[in-house]
Structure formats: C-alpha cells, structure tokens
Amino acid sequence: AIDEYYEVRVTRISPESPNVNVMVSGTSNPRDILPGCGASACYQLKNFNVKAYLFGFVDLEARSIFTNAGLNLSTIDLPDGCYVPIKKRFFDGDIQVGDRWDVEKSNFGLNSENLRLFQEKLDGLIAQHQAEPHVIILSDYNKGVFQDCSYALPSGIPTIVDPKKAPIDRWVGCTIFKPNAVEAVELSGGLTDWKSQCDYFCHRIECESVVITQQGTGVVGFCKDSGYFEYRPTKVVTAKRPIGAGDCFVGILAMAVGHRFPVYQAAQIAFEAGALYVERDSNL
Numbered sequence: 001a002i003d004e005y006y007e008v009r010v011t012r013i014s015p016e017s018p019n020v021n022v023m024v025s026g027t028s029n030p031r032d033i034l035p036g037c038g039a040s041a042c043y044q045l046k047n048f049n050v051k052a053y054l055f056g057f058v059d060l061e062a063r064s065i066f067t068n069a070g071l072n073l074s075t076i077d078l079p080d081g082c083y084v085p086i087k088k089r090f091f092d093g094d095i096q097v098g099d100r101w102d103v104e105k106s107n108f109g110l111n112s113e114n115l116r117l118f119q120e121k122l123d124g125l126i127a128q129h130q131a132e133p134h135v136i137i138l139s140d141y142n143k144g145v146f147q148d149c150s151y152a153l154p155s156g157i158p159t160i161v162d163p164k165k166a167p168i169d170r171w172v173g174c175t176i177f178k179p180n181a182v183e184a185v186e187l188s189g190g191l192t193d194w195k196s197q198c199d200y201f202c203h204r205i206e207c208e209s210v211v212i213t214q215q216g217t218g219v220v221g222f223c224k225d226s227g228y229f230e231y232r233p234t235k236v237v238t239a240k241r242p243i244g245a246g247d248c249f250v251g252i253l254a255m256a257v258g259h260r261f262p263v264y265q266a267a268q269i270a271f272e273a274g275a276l277y278v279e280r281d282s283n284l
Contacts, residue, residue, distance in 0.1 A: 001035075001036035001037035001038075001039065001084055001085040001086065001087055001104075001141065001143070002033060002034075002035070002036055002061065002062055002065055002084060002085070002086045002087070003032075003033070003034045003035070003036035003040070003087050003089070003243070003244075004030040004032070004033050004086060004087065004088045004089065005030055005031050005032040005033075005034075005089050005091060006028075006030050006031065006088060006089065006090045006091065007031045007091060007092075008090045008091065008092055008097065008098070009092055010092045010097050030088070033065055034065075034069065035065065035066050035069050035071060036085075036087055036244075037085070037139065037141045037143070037247070038054065038056060038137070038139035038141065038247075039054055039056075039062075039066055039069075039071060040244050040247035040248075041137055041139055041162075041247040041248075041250055041251040041254075042054045042071050042072075042251070043069055043070075043071060043247075044244070044247055044248045044251040044252070044277075045251045045252075045255060046069070046070050046071070048255060050255055050258070051072065051131070052071075052072065052251075053072045053073070053074050053129070053131065053133070054066065054071050054072065054073050054074065054075065055074050055075065055122060055125065055126055055129075056075055056076075056122070056145055057075065057076050057077075057078050057084065057108055057118060057122070057145065058073070058075045058076070058077060058078065058084060059077070059078045059082065059083040059084055060077070061083070061084075062083075062084045063075065063077070074125055074126070074129055075125075076118055076121050076122050076125065078108055078109070078110070078118075079114075081109055082105065082108045082109035082110055083104075083105065083108065083109065084104075084108065084143075085102060085103065085104035085143060086102070086103040086104065087100060087101070087102055087103075088100065088101035088102075088103065089243070104143070107143070108143065119145070122145070132157075133157055134157070134158070134258035135157070135158045135159075135160065135254040135255075135257050135258040136157055136158070136159045136160070137159075137160050137162065137250055137251070137254050138159060138160065138161045138162065138171070138174070139162045139247075139250065140161065140162060140163050140164050140165070141164055142164045142165040146170060158175040158176070158257055158258075159174045159175045159176070160174070160175065160176045160178055160250060160253060160254055160257070161174045161176070161177050161178060161207075162178050162246065162250045163177065163178075163179050163183060163187060164183065166186070166187055168187050168201070168204060168205055169204075169205065171205050171207070172205045172206055173205070173206055173207070174205060174207050175207065175208050175209065176207065176208065176209045176210070176211055176253075176257070176263060177201050177205060177207045177209070177210050177211070178210075178211045178212070178213070178249075178250060178253065179201075179212055179213075180212065180213045180214070180215070180246060181194075181212060181213065181214045181215065184197045184201075184212045185197070187201075188200045188201065194212055194214075194220045195222070195228055197210070197212065198210040198212070198220075198221060198222035198228065199222075202222060202224070208223070208224050208225075208263075209221060209222060209223045209224065209263040210222045211253065211263065211267045213246070213249055213271070213274075216233070216236060216275070216278075217232065217233075218230065218231050218232040218233060218271065219231050219267045219268070219270070219271045221263070221264065221267060223262070223263045223264055225262075226262065226264060229264035229267070231264075231267060231268045231271060233271070233272075233275065244277070245274050245277055245278050246274075248270075248273060248274050248277040249270045249271065249273070249274040250270070252269060252270040252273040252274070253266050253267060253269075253270035256269045256270060
C-alpha cells in the first residue's frame with residue numbers, strides 16, 4: 001500500500017455533523033508519501049545491514065514510490081484500472097485529525113480469475129528468485145495476495161506470518177504466527193487468555209512459535225522448544241504516533257530470527273525497537 005500524509009489545520013467543529021472542519025492552505029498535495037503495509041516492513045529495514053526484497057503486486061505509482069524509497073522490488077505490475085491501496089491521513093501538527101481515507105478496490109480491482117493468474121505469476125517470481133532468503137515475512141493485510149486458503153508455504157526457511165483476518169488455515173506449517181492482541185482474540189474464536197490463544201494457534205496451524213504483541217504493555221508468546229514467555233517493559237511506552245509500529249516490529253523480529261536469536265529474545269528486541277519507533281515518530 002501507499003501511505004500519504006497531509007498537513008491541514010483544524011478550524012472548528014462542523015455545524016453539519018459532530019466532526020472537525022479542516023482547512024488546507026496552498027497545495028493539496030501530501031507532505032509525505034511512504035511505503036505502507038508489507039512494503040513498510042521492508043522500509044523499516046533499509047537502514048540495517050540486511051537486504052530485504054518486496055514481493056507483491058504494484059501499479060506504476062507504487063513502483064515509483066517504492067523504488068525512490070530504496071526498496072528492492074520483485075513485483076508484478078497490475079493492469080490498467082487496478083491499483084494498490086492508498087491510505088490518506090491528515091495531521092494538524094503532531095495530531096492526527098479527521099478520518100483516514102482508504103482508496104482501494106477489492107483484490108486490487110482484479111476479478112477472481114485474474115487474481116488467480118496473478119497469484120500464479122507471483123509464485124513463479126518467488127520460485128525463480130536467485131537470492132536464498134534467511135527469513136520470509138508473509139504480511140497479510142487481507143488485500144487479496146493470500147486469497148487462496150491453501151497457500152503453499154516454503155519449506156526449510158523460517159516464515160513469519162503477520163495476520164489480519166481469518167481463515168488462518170492457510171498458514172498451516174508456518175514457523176512464527178504473530179497477531180496483535182486484538183487479532184489474537186478474533187482469530188482464536190474469542191479466547192481472551194494469551195496462553196490459551198497460543199495453545200489454540202499451535203494446535204490449529206501447527207506453527208513452531210506464537211508471538212502476540214500487546215501494544216505498549218509488552219509481548220507474550222510460546223515456543224515449542226522453550227515454552228511460554230512474557231516480556232514487559234520497565235517503563236510505560238508512550239506512542240507519539242503508532243502508524244507502522246506493527247511493520248517495524250515484524251521487520252526487526254525477522255532480522256533477529258535471521259541472526260539466530262531464539263524467538264523469545266527476538267520478540268524482546270523487536271518490542272524495544274518498536275518502542276523507539278513510536279516514541280520518536282520516525283522510521284528506524
């Protein structure tokens with residue numbers, strides 16, 4: 001996806017509805033345009049000693065933005081009339097105001113047959129890629145890339161799934177399943193205890209580890225080789241702006257796993273990196 005950030009000024013409460021009125025001075029162009037969703041995870045890693053490749057669908061605008069951001073692309077171009085989602089956010093100084101505008105089409109605008117064909121093209125592109133990855137992140141924003149419930153996970157390479165929506169059976173055999181606290185409740189069928197959630201996911205999708213982020217309060221999970229783990233920060237994490245925090249977490253988690261840290265330690269490293277990210281309101 002593409003993230004657009006607009007600078008506006010709140011002028012008053014609208015007399016027509018209980019919303020703020022915002023005014024744009026001069027140009028209505030965004031102040032910042034950045035890679036979003038799965039592309040954001042790659043973007044978080046650009047300043048580290050790793051080489052991350054982005055696989056997925058792009059349109060011409062997204063290709064240009066991602067390339068200018070320094071991402072390594074192995075992508076399939078969408079046909080005319082189809083496009084990647086754009087998220088428009090509006091800020092008065094440091095404060096996000098108004099509603100976020102999501103400009104998108106279901107499945108990028110691809111019909112079911114073309115979506116299947118493009119998935120096959122992407123699978124072929126991944127299979128032909130010369131670089132042997134140390135870790136693979138499957139970032140599911142429920143946009144159509146992982147539409148097939150029988151998605152084939154690669155073997156012999158650690159896979160980290162960042163899920164958004166059910167069904168989770170498509171992720172059977174993944175290495176690490178990483179929902180946030182809200183997603184863990186939804187995807188486990190309403191379970192609220194994090195240990196019960198871990199048990200459910202391990203049994204249901206036969207993953208090796210579960211990592212559940214709990215916003216600023218910490219991270220919990222389970223590893224088959226070491227059992228349950230729980231990490232709580234020594235100070236309260238105050239988020240200046242949480243946009244992209246989950247992408248930062250999963251990117252650093254993957255980097256730590258690639259450097260052979262145990263999952264429970266990798267989760268701690270990723271949490272602390274995410275804390276710095278949201279406190280500083282800047283890309284690592």
